[in-house]
Amino acid sequence: MAEKTMAALRTLFPEKCLNCGSIGANTGLCSRCHSHVRVPSPNLCALCARPLDFTYEVDTGTEYFCGQCRLDPPPYDAAMYALPYDDPIRKVLHAFKFGGSPYLAGPLAQLGEETLAPWLARRKGALVAPVPLHWRRLYWRGYNHSYLLAKRLAGKAGLRVEEGVLARIRNTDAQIGLNARQRGENVKGAFAVMAPAQVAGRDVVLFDDIITTGATVRECCKELWKAKPNSVAVAALCKTWD
Numbered sequence: 001m002a003e004k005t006m007a008a009l010r011t012l013f014p015e016k017c018l019n020c021g022s023i024g025a026n027t028g029l030c031s032r033c034h035s036h037v038r039v040p041s042p043n044l045c046a047l048c049a050r051p052l053d054f055t056y057e058v059d060t061g062t063e064y065f066c067g068q069c070r071l072d073p074p075p076y077d078a079a080m081y082a083l084p085y086d087d088p089i090r091k092v093l094h095a096f097k098f099g100g101s102p103y104l105a106g107p108l109a110q111l112g113e114e115t116l117a118p119w120l121a122r123r124k125g126a127l128v129a130p131v132p133l134h135w136r137r138l139y140w141r142g143y144n145h146s147y148l149l150a151k152r153l154a155g156k157a158g159l160r161v162e163e164g165v166l167a168r169i170r171n172t173d174a175q176i177g178l179n180a181r182q183r184g185e186n187v188k189g190a191f192a193v194m195a196p197a198q199v200a201g202r203d204v205v206l207f208d209d210i211i212t213t214g215a216t217v218r219e220c221c222k223e224l225w226k227a228k229p230n231s232v233a234v235a236a237l238c239k240t241w242d
């Protein structure tokens with residue numbers, strides 16, 4: 001259904017808030033639950049965007065790194081996340097992915113826009129590649145949730161999403177319930193760059209809806225680097241930290 005029609009329908013039939021159930025939500029959340037969405041601290045690791053346990057003055061040009069990145073740097077050049085993964089966002093994201101509600105891409109992208117749009121806009125000319133679904137899962141779900149979010153956020157930043165660049169060539173089990181090592185094993189060899197010429201020499205932003213242990217992202221980055229991009233950065237709507 002056209003987005004305009006959906007918007008008009010939602011005005012006529014106000015939705016229930018996905019967190020507390022009260023009527024009158026127009027971005028998936030009522031205004032009270034919306035005010036509970038946490039925004040991450042501006043003091044982040046310059047590489048992996050982990051919140052740092054000390055504060056520093058931002059925009060001075062000095063970069064700070066977390067202990068993990070100094071010991072074992074991740075396979076990307078930069079990262080950014082809009083929101084910590086907790087309620088009420090967790091509920092909205094769950095409904096978006098598993099509840100057959102692709103229209104929630106709009107409100108979710110809106111929640112992430114303030115952080116992600118300017119960060120993406122600084123990567124002029126970058127290719128935005130959403131983490132792909134296996135064609136079988138795409139068939140059952142009907143949409144790639146990461147693609148829908150990436151398209152909206154990249155659009156705000158004047159970047160293009162190139163969907164077919166990366167493909168999931170093996171249908172993996174869900175990562176839920178697996179530990180970090182098992183997650184790494186589960187996605188090993190699951191991705192391939194389908195259009196290496198499009199990646200060579202370019203700045204690439206890999207986009208996912210949520211990053212937990214980062215096993216999927218690391219595996220995608222490994223494949224992307226084989227196609228010799230200029231840089232690889234990672235962006236996601238949500239991130240969990242251990």
Ligand SMILES: [Zn+2]
Nearest residue numbers: 017020030033
């Ligand atoms: Zn609510």
Ligand SMILES: [Zn+2]
Nearest residue numbers: 045048066069
């Ligand atoms: Zn770090």
